[in-house]
Amino acid sequence: MSGRAYRGLSADERQADRRERLISAAYTLYASLGFPGTTIERLCSEARISNRAFYECFSGREELLQVVHDRCVDEALGSMTKSVQEAPDTFLGRIEAGISGYIGFVTQDRRRARIMHLEVRRAGDHPLITSRKRTMSAFCKVIEESPGGRALIPPGVDARLLSLTMLGALQELLIEWLLADEPPATDQLVGTAVHLLRQAYAA
Structure with missing residues (x-):
């Protein structure tokens, strides 16, 4: 099951959206701050998601x-x-x-x-x-x-x-x-x- 819809998006669609936002944030931050200087907190702030949501998408940086x-x-x-x-x-x-x-x-x-x-x-x-x-x-x-x-x-x-x-x-x-x-x-x-x-x- 994909879960209840929220704001017109299913749970799977919300997960995919958060994943894409993290990828977009990483594309900019890894290039500007460098990989060592980019924290998970900074990635989450840029992507506008929680730290918990990060680990639902990726195992780490x-x-x-x-x-x-x-x-x-x-x-x-x-x-x-x-x-x-x-x-x-x-x-x-x-x-x-x-x-x-x-x-x-x-x-x-x-x-x-x-x-x-x-x-x-x-x-x-x-x-x-x-x-x-x-x-x-x-x-x-x-x-x-x-x-x-x-x-x-x-x-x-x-x-x-x-x-x-x-x-x-x-x-x-x-x-x-x-x-x-x-x-x-x-x-x-x-x-x-x-x-x-x-x-x-x-x-």
């Missing part, structure tokens, strides 16, 4: 960050996939479009970039490991499904490790964009990543 982070990753990978699908049907064309789509989407909202590339590191290993596996899988899929992708991988180089290298470079470029006193333009980030990609496949 870590689980909430995992949910927010996963949503950011889903949206970023969706944008990357869309860019790849609309790109010229060549290996480098699709890979470059994927990089551009990923960086472009992540940097559209500074909160998103901060949660994905800084705050998740401060919440323990689990969120980072989960995200790393999913993102790695998506990049490997782009390489494997692009025309001639496997054939262009230099001899003796593992495709998965090459994808990991590219992801590491993207991570550092985005952290630089977040933390630098004079952040580089996003087209510089894309250009640098694409240059590294072309060098990796130059052979």
Whole structure:
């Protein structure tokens, strides 16, 4: 049973509403105050719910960050996939479009970039490991499904490790964009990543 209706909402609908308000609050507070500086009390105040209601939605701050982070990753990978699908049907064309789509989407909202590339590191290993596996899988899929992708991988180089290298470079470029006193333009980030990609496949 979903319980009695209150103000036109069932118990399940009220629970879903509180959950979404907490996710929205976390999206802003984890990015502005940082994960360590964001208390459950502050999250509840921002979401306008009680501490008890918080624990009816999430087990703690870590689980909430995992949910927010996963949503950011889903949206970023969706944008990357869309860019790849609309790109010229060549290996480098699709890979470059994927990089551009990923960086472009992540940097559209500074909160998103901060949660994905800084705050998740401060919440323990689990969120980072989960995200790393999913993102790695998506990049490997782009390489494997692009025309001639496997054939262009230099001899003796593992495709998965090459994808990991590219992801590491993207991570550092985005952290630089977040933390630098004079952040580089996003087209510089894309250009640098694409240059590294072309060098990796130059052979």
